[in-house]
Amino acid sequence: MLKSFFRKIVVAVITAEAKLVLKKYRPKIIAITGSVGKTSAKDAIFQVLSHFQFARKSEKSFNSDIGLPLTIIGCRNGWSNPLIWCRNFVEGLALILLPVRYPKVLILEVGADRPADIEKVAYWLKPDAVVVTRFAKVPVHVEFFASPAALLAEKSHLIKSLKADGVLVLNADDDDVAGLSALFRGRVTTFGFSGTAALTASHYSISEKLGSKMPAGVSFRVNYGGSSVPLSLYGAVGRGVVYP
Known part of the structure; x- marks a missing residue:
């Protein structure tokens, strides 16, 4: 009970700080989702973009309601250590209140372990680009959703939050992924082995x-x-x- 309450407090604080950091520095945000290949795609995009401008990527698989704000703030996970979390809170405030050199591009891996995981962050993240990699026939964490289609619908919240002048990048070799183009009226581009990409x-x-x-x-x-x-x-x- 206490641990759950502590987690809610932590998520509320770092999410509020992350929102203010994004509002102040206005970095370009590239969000990557899918059930296969997210981390590899994130690392590859970072490897290219970091040669041209100051960029930051999600560390490891920081793709949750805790991991995403931590990446935006630039702090490590405090787990159950209240001292580390207090330091994270202070560092977040420093970013907001002081002039700090901040990345021009954030490359964020966005995952869903449970229903509403992506929906909760999508409404405030507002990415400039969304990359959807691939969906496995039996996706990881599907046991927590009513069906694979329900998991796909959860992932689609990220597309619905995409800025109108942004770009949606889809894997043309995956029919489920390619079908997501109907959710976005802006620029859509595709990649893959398929000749239609x-x-x-x-x-x-x-x-x-x-x-x-x-x-x-x-x-x-x-x-x-x-x-x-x-x-x-x-x-x-x-x-x-x-x-x-």
Whole structure:
């Protein structure tokens, strides 16, 4: 009972601080959801954008009603330690009251463990871009929802909160994901192996180590707007590694 009450207080405080931080600094927000590949997509987007501007990504799987505000504030999880939480509260206030160098872009992984998890954060997060990766046939945490369709509906709250001038990025290889385009009237772009996608991967093959038949990685081409670029990834195999 006490632990639950303490958690509610923590969530209320850091959420209020996160809202004020966003209002003050107005960073661009890229929100990533799906049931497969969120973390990989987040890391890949950060790896690219961080070369061009000050960016911050969710650490580990900070994708809950606690993790998202903590990422926005830039603090670590205090778990059951009240001293760490007090320090987090102070650091949040400092961001709000003092001039601080703050990221221009936030790359946030947004997940749903229980019904209303995403709905509760979507109404105030207001992302500039939403990326939807993929939905497994039997998604993780589906046992807490009435059906896989109910989990999909929960994820869709993020799209409904997307800014009107934002962009929705969808995996064209997943029919459930591709169908989400109907929820947004603004700019929608797609990616995948499918020829219907705006950005496609083609000519996929597994590369071998020199002088042996052991797999070394994968090679493929990325095609967009009439241009085609060859890419190679080493240390991993499978079509799944192409998506991030």
